Amino acid sequence: MKAFRIISLITILLLSANKSESQTLGILAAMDQEINLVTEMIEKPVYTEFGGRVFVSGKINGTDCVAAFSKWGKVAASITATLLIEHFNVDDLVFIGTAGAISTELNIGDIVVARSLVQHDMDARPLMQRFEIPLTGITYVECDKRLSDLAVKSIRPLIQKDFKDIVGEKTWQEFNYLKPTLKEGTIASGDQFINSDEKRKELINLLPDVLCVEMEGAAVAQVCYEFKVPFTVIRIISDNANHDARIDFNHFIDKVANIYSMEIIKSFISNY
Numbered sequence: 001m002k003a004f005r006i007i008s009l010i011t012i013l014l015l016s017a018n019k020s021e022s023q024t025l026g027i028l029a030a031m032d033q034e035i036n037l038v039t040e041m042i043e044k045p046v047y048t049e050f051g052g053r054v055f056v057s058g059k060i061n062g063t064d065c066v067a068a069f070s071k072w073g074k075v076a077a078s079i080t081a082t083l084l085i086e087h088f089n090v091d092d093l094v095f096i097g098t099a100g101a102i103s104t105e106l107n108i109g110d111i112v113v114a115r116s117l118v119q120h121d122m123d124a125r126p127l128m129q130r131f132e133i134p135l136t137g138i139t140y141v142e143c144d145k146r147l148s149d150l151a152v153k154s155i156r157p158l159i160q161k162d163f164k165d166i167v168g169e170k171t172w173q174e175f176n177y178l179k180p181t182l183k184e185g186t187i188a189s190g191d192q193f194i195n196s197d198e199k200r201k202e203l204i205n206l207l208p209d210v211l212c213v214e215m216e217g218a219a220v221a222q223v224c225y226e227f228k229v230p231f232t233v234i235r236i237i238s239d240n241a242n243h244d245a246r247i248d249f250n251h252f253i254d255k256v257a258n259i260y261s262m263e264i265i266k267s268f269i270s271n272y
């Protein structure tokens, strides 16, 4: 009986010690322009360089954060995510960036919160089904429900706002009077910038549930799945993954994506 009481006491002490420990949020962004405005919010930033990546640690609004530019493509983003997890011991990871619309229900400026991610260029047939991640038995990696719900909760009030006030009147007009909507669902990633209707239609036929396409999210998802780190991915639609994609993409990144990312992360952290 006495031993049982001692064990219970130790358990309570361990649990409460764990609770008071603050969580560290890892923030990855797919573009330099996006991460720059996020890192500007970090108080007393500490810069650490590893493998050609700069990690910025410090607090945003009282929350411990480590932010980094993921770099482009699945391998680059996986390296950055692994370093965030293994070297900086982040407890949760949020990835923010832009994406090309695959669903015809999305427009430039809309926001997608991932619930699951798939690698559209993964193909180890005939050894296994197309898109299946070798040696895992899974095709889709599910996001952490708590973090995706938190992203949705943080973005909802933002999209109610007048975007003229967020991006400035000139940019707002230039981008067809931005009035973002929010969608939740599947995001596809691959080492390709999709910029043709043909490729876009091929993706719709193969993966009809996919909302948008980008080049890192599903790889970061696999890293987090293997390391058991909760994660979510947020994407802002910069183009329609068609022949205009390159022009729309560059224009959007410079004028809108960085401001959006900063506002979304700020709101996310205030709810974290």
Ligand code: ADE
Binding pocket: 098, 099, 100, 101, 192, 193, 194, 195, 213, 214, 215, 238, 239, 240, 241, 242, 245, 249
């Ligand atoms: N990121 C933003 N737009 C994209 C596109 N069209 N293809 C791949 N990644 C993207």
